[in-house]
Amino acid sequence: MSDIILSTKDLTKKYQNKVVVDSLNLEIKKGEIFGLLGPNGAGKSTTMNMICSIVKPTAGSIELLGKNPWKRKKEVIHKIGYIPQDLAIHGNLKAWENVELFTSLYGIKGTALKKTIDESLEYVGLLDKKNEFAKNFSGGMKRRLNIACAIGHQPDLLIFDEPTVGIDPQSRNFILEKIKESNEKGATVIYTSHYMEEVEAICTRIAIMDNGKIIACGTSEELKKLVTNGSDNITLEEVFLTLTGKNLRDYTGQA
Amino acid sequence: MIRYMIKNNLKLMLRNKWVIGAIALSPILVIAILSSAFQGLMKSYEGVDEFHAGYRVETDMMQDSMEQIKEAGKEAGIIFEEYPEGDVKTLMGNNNLAGFVEMGEETYTVYVSADYAVEGMTLTYFMNQVMEEGCNQALHQMLPTMQQEEIELPIEQLDYMPAINSTDYYGIVYIVYFCWCGIASAIGVLASEKKNGIDRKYQVSAISNVKLYLGKWIPIVFVNMIEMGIAIAVSVVLLDIHWGNPWMSTVLMGLTIMGSVAFGLMLYYISRNLVVTIIVLFISVFVMGFFGGCFETYMFSTVSDAIKNASPIYHVNRALVEYSCMGQSTYTNSSVLYMLIIIGICSAITIIVDGIRKRGRV
Ligand SMILES: Nc1ncnc2c1ncn2[C@@H]1O[C@H](COP(=O)(O)OP(=O)(O)OP(=O)(O)O)[C@@H](O)[C@H]1O
Ligand SMILES: [Mg+2]
Numbered sequence: 310m311s312d313i314i315l316s317t318k319d320l321t322k323k324y325q326n327k328v329v330v331d332s333l334n335l336e337i338k339k340g341e342i343f344g345l346l347g348p349n350g351a352g353k354s355t356t357m358n359m360i361c362s363i364v365k366p367t368a369g370s371i372e373l374l375g376k377n378p379w380k381r382k383k384e385v386i387h388k389i390g391y392i393p394q395d396l397a398i399h400g401n402l403k404a405w406e407n408v409e410l411f412t413s414l415y416g417i418k419g420t421a422l423k424k425t426i427d428e429s430l431e432y433v434g435l436l437d438k439k440n441e442f443a444k445n446f447s448g449g450m451k452r453r454l455n456i457a458c459a460i461g462h463q464p465d466l467l468i469f470d471e472p473t474v475g476i477d478p479q480s481r482n483f484i485l486e487k488i489k490e491s492n493e494k495g496a497t498v499i500y501t502s503h504y505m506e507e508v509e510a511i512c513t514r515i516a517i518m519d520n521g522k523i524i525a526c527g528t529s530e531e532l533k534k535l536v537t538n539g540s541d542n543i544t545l546e547e548v549f550l551t552l553t554g555k556n557l558r559d560y561t562g563q564a
Numbered sequence: 565m566i567r568y569m570i571k572n573n574l575k576l577m578l579r580n581k582w583v584i585g586a587i588a589l590s591p592i593l594v595i596a597i598l599s600s601a602f603q604g605l606m607k608s609y610e611g612v613d614e615f616h617a618g619y620r621v622e623t624d625m626m627q628d629s630m631e632q633i634k635e636a637g638k639e640a641g642i643i644f645e646e647y648p649e650g651d652v653k654t655l656m657g658n659n660n661l662a663g664f665v666e667m668g669e670e671t672y673t674v675y676v677s678a679d680y681a682v683e684g685m686t687l688t689y690f691m692n693q694v695m696e697e698g699c700n701q702a703l704h705q706m707l708p709t710m711q712q713e714e715i716e717l718p719i720e721q722l723d724y725m726p727a728i729n730s731t732d733y734y735g736i737v738y739i740v741y742f743c744w745c746g747i748a749s750a751i752g753v754l755a756s757e758k759k760n761g762i763d764r765k766y767q768v769s770a771i772s773n774v775k776l777y778l779g780k781w782i783p784i785v786f787v788n789m790i791e792m793g794i795a796i797a798v799s800v801v802l803l804d805i806h807w808g809n810p811w812m813s814t815v816l817m818g819l820t821i822m823g824s825v826a827f828g829l830m831l832y833y834i835s836r837n838l839v840v841t842i843i844v845l846f847i848s849v850f851v852m853g854f855f856g857g858c859f860e861t862y863m864f865s866t867v868s869d870a871i872k873n874a875s876p877i878y879h880v881n882r883a884l885v886e887y888s889c890m891g892q893s894t895y896t897n898s899s900v901l902y903m904l905i906i907i908g909i910c911s912a913i914t915i916i917v918d919g920i921r922k923r924g925r926v
Pocket of ligand 2: 353354355394470471
């Protein structure tokens with residue numbers, strides 16, 4: 310088998326007449342941490358949702374481990390760990406109960422499930438809070454619990470959709486470290502964000518997305534070269550703003 | 565594993581204690597409040613002691629049947645007296661009769677006096693029931709000779725439904741009525757799922773639509789059984805409501821809960837909106853209840869039998885009420901069948917609608 314874990318071909322999503330994702334061609338290799346960078350409304354979440362078979366593509370195709378997740382969902386879907394941008398946890402369940410509910414969906418049960426719950430909570434540093442209700446958690450803790458709910462079944466591909474929105478630098482740092490750790494253990498990671506420094510810190514390859522299109526793709530060095538012809542005192546942020554323009558973006562989408 | 569989903573959905577519901585409590589106790593509250601009004605509503609039954617009715621048989625062959633009817637009448641507190649001759653109106657006036665039955669060959673006529681409205685209704689209902697029963701018994705035994713002129717009704721024993729007490733009637737009927745609003749106890753799960761986008765997480769898993777449905781249906785049914793168990797227990801202890809035939813009553817209540825949850829979930833899956841679900845649910849339950857004897861006792865309702873029979877609530881109400889006063893009911897089969905059909909069809913629609921929505925998700 311090739312080492313391509315995920316590829317999309319001319320992947321397109323239209324809402325009414327608005328093209329949100331426009332003929333997207335992506336190739337993600339095993340072992341990468343792939344950063345998808347883009348301003349609000351660029352179509353990052355929509356792309357991730359199509360890969361996870363939540364939003365049906367209007368056109369184009371997806372191959373996950375060589376299979377179309379829309380046609381052969383049962384065979385491949387458990388390979389994905391999806392951490393949605395909007396927290397998907399029940400406030401009225403305790404931390405461990407949330408992890409139990411979502412991990413059990415993958416057929417894990419009994420003592421194996423108990424063990425996995427503890428490991429997942431440990432992983433995000435919430436083991437000592439396992440008996441607390443999720444609704445009483447701080448924003449950062451909820452974000453971490455959201456992650457714990459998606460990793461218990463040991464997926465090969467982790468999809469983080471802006472996992473660091475609205476949290477403090479400590480929590481952010483913790484999450485980034487954990488993502489690197491998972492990657493070192495063998496997981497491939499797709500990471501979407503609009504924070505340059507995060508993406509620059511952990512990603513092996515970065516794609517910049519705007520208006521539903523990939524406008525540049527490569528390592529951070531390659532991207533910097535694209536704009537400056539070699540001078541190295543430019544930040545990725547400047548690359549980003551140069552490429553995507555400085556106008557305010559669509560804030561009507563999911564923030 | 566669906567068992568963990570059931571467990572956690574149960575927790576989500578049971579942690580909404582006020583919802584559960586409100587649903588368990590609201591039928592009791594309604595029954596208690598209406599309790600005094602019931603007396604008025606049901607005076608048709610309760611106000612009636614024994615009363616006299618006249619009768620006349622036009623052909624001899626009905627004489628035997630009339631003997632049977634007289635016997636059954638005694639049980640119901642109707643004393644039949646024969647008046648072979650004379651003008652019905654005068655006879656009723658002179659002999660203080662509440663009503664009069666004229667037995668023809670093919671038809672019978674019930675005369676009622678305006679002075680005895682309640683007794684008149686009782687007599688009409690009694691005759692209705694007795695003749696229906698008589699015909700049923702005659703039909704399956706005498707079918708081949710039906711065309712002959714001499715139709716003798718071989719009535720072995722006529723059952724007359726003993727009078728049911730108003731509190732029993734409305735107590736049972738209102739608990740059934742509230743049963744149908746059972747989806748309301750799932751607000752804790754459904755609202756949280758919607759608010760937190762839990763569906764999306766379920767979609768990124770290999771869990772089948774059927775399991776996903778059962779993962780909700782089973783715990784909601786379970787919670788409703790607890791609620792209705794409480795309601796029934798309280799109704800017995802505090803309001804002294806008599807439930808007859810505990811076995812069949814339990815089975816029927818259980819099936820009603822299963823059907824109502826399936827119905828409610830179907831409305832929710834179609835509309836994807838709790839408010840719309842509750843509104844549509846209340847309207848349809850009101851309509852079913854309206855024709856099913858929830859607001860007007862089915863004994864004296866003006867609604868035609870065809871319409872009454874179309875209401876699932878009618879069958880369940882009738883069966884449960886008859887259990888209460890007679891211990892058995894001819895409506896058992898039809899109500900069980902009705903509920904099974906509702907459970908099956910609503911569940912299937914829900915699963916199909918959910919599948920379609922996911923495949924074409926916009
Ligand atoms: N269900 C929908 N119906 C109509 N338009 C939608 C829908 N979902 C998303 N959109 C639109 O699609 C565009 C892309 O949204 P998306 O959430 O993919 O952006 P994003 O890159 O994730 O942005 P953000 O950084 O704000 O999360 C937005 O303009 C949004 O308004
Ligand atoms: Mg997004």
